[in-house]
Amino acid sequence: MILDTQQLRFAYNGTDILKNIDFQVAPGELLAILGPNGVGKTTLLKCINTIHRPHDGAILVEGTDVLRMRPNDIATRVGYVAQRSEPARLTVFDAVLMGRKPHIRWRTAARDLQIVDAALRHLHLEGKTLRRIDQLSGGELQKVCIARALVQEPRLLLLDEPTSALDLKNQIEIMRLIRRVVDEHGIGAVMTMHDLNKAMRYADTILMLKDGEIHSYVPTSRVTAAMIETVYGLAVEIHHINGYPLVIPRDEAVH
Numbered sequence: 001m002i003l004d005t006q007q008l009r010f011a012y013n014g015t016d017i018l019k020n021i022d023f024q025v026a027p028g029e030l031l032a033i034l035g036p037n038g039v040g041k042t043t044l045l046k047c048i049n050t051i052h053r054p055h056d057g058a059i060l061v062e063g064t065d066v067l068r069m070r071p072n073d074i075a076t077r078v079g080y081v082a083q084r085s086e087p088a089r090l091t092v093f094d095a096v097l098m099g100r101k102p103h104i105r106w107r108t109a110a111r112d113l114q115i116v117d118a119a120l121r122h123l124h125l126e127g128k129t130l131r132r133i134d135q136l137s138g139g140e141l142q143k144v145c146i147a148r149a150l151v152q153e154p155r156l157l158l159l160d161e162p163t164s165a166l167d168l169k170n171q172i173e174i175m176r177l178i179r180r181v182v183d184e185h186g187i188g189a190v191m192t193m194h195d196l197n198k199a200m201r202y203a204d205t206i207l208m209l210k211d212g213e214i215h216s217y218v219p220t221s222r223v224t225a226a227m228i229e230t231v232y233g234l235a236v237e238i239h240h241i242n243g244y245p246l247v248i249p250r251d252e253a254v255h
């Protein structure tokens with residue numbers, strides 16, 4: 001397993017936000033965490049990335065407890081794309097190169113530069129390498145953050161709403177890129193998402209949170225309208241168009 005979370009519990013100021021969180025991510029698996037605003041999706045990613053320390057339970061990455069890993073070992077195994085990032089006065093190139101830092105021993109090697117170049121090309125940022133990231137649009141900055149996580153060559157990629165600031169074409173390109181990296185490199189990925197259709201189109205597994213606990217944890221093909229209705233409190237239908245699932249809200253209340 002790439003990721004194994006066991007009976008996680010996390011509280012802010014004594015109030016439980018997450019409890020009984022148990023799930024696994026296998027090599028080549030993309031898991032989407034869904035659930036309403038404020039349910040704890042970001043908090044869960046931050047626990048996995050050791051930004052927060054769970055109050056109970058364990059998080060294993062390739063069999064090793066992340067809380068016992070040195071920061072550099074975490075950084076070579078886990079890449080994290082935050083929901084919001086603080087843009088610094090760095091160029092795009094330098095910001096992406098920073099993702100190689102955990103791998104660089106003495107000084108930047110030719111391979112580091114090749115990996116950075118490739119990531120910039122994949123994200124269509126090659127024309128903006130010398131732009132300062134505090135002068136980018138929200139979507140451009142989001143792509144820089146994804147490029148920085150990819151050059152880390154992590155075994156586990158954590159993405160907090162990776163397409164939220166992107167236009168339709170960029171959303172699809174980023175989802176295809178994430179899918180390809182997961183498939184080709186056999187890594188695991190966990191993303192939070194509000195767009196159910198995109199999650200169901202690209203993820204292998206869906207994990208839905210409700211009231212701080214796992215409500216549903218199923219292969220994408222097993223997601224039902226009833227699950228979505230209970231978690232979001234919204235009546236929906238799931239249709240398939242050209243083989244892709246499409247969630248359509250119905251104009252009626254759920255009790």
Ligand SMILES: Nc1ncnc2c1ncn2[C@@H]1O[C@H](COP(=O)(O)OP(=O)(O)OP(=O)(O)O)[C@@H](O)[C@H]1O
Nearest residue numbers: 012013017035036037038039040041042043044192
């Ligand atoms: N630093 C903090 N201190 C106290 N409470 C917090 C803190 N950060 C988040 N919370 C609360 O914890 C809960 C979970 O927040 P979190 O950001 O994990 O939710 P989310 O599911 O990612 O939400 P969204 O979909 O709106 O991004 C929310 O009620 C939030 O207000």
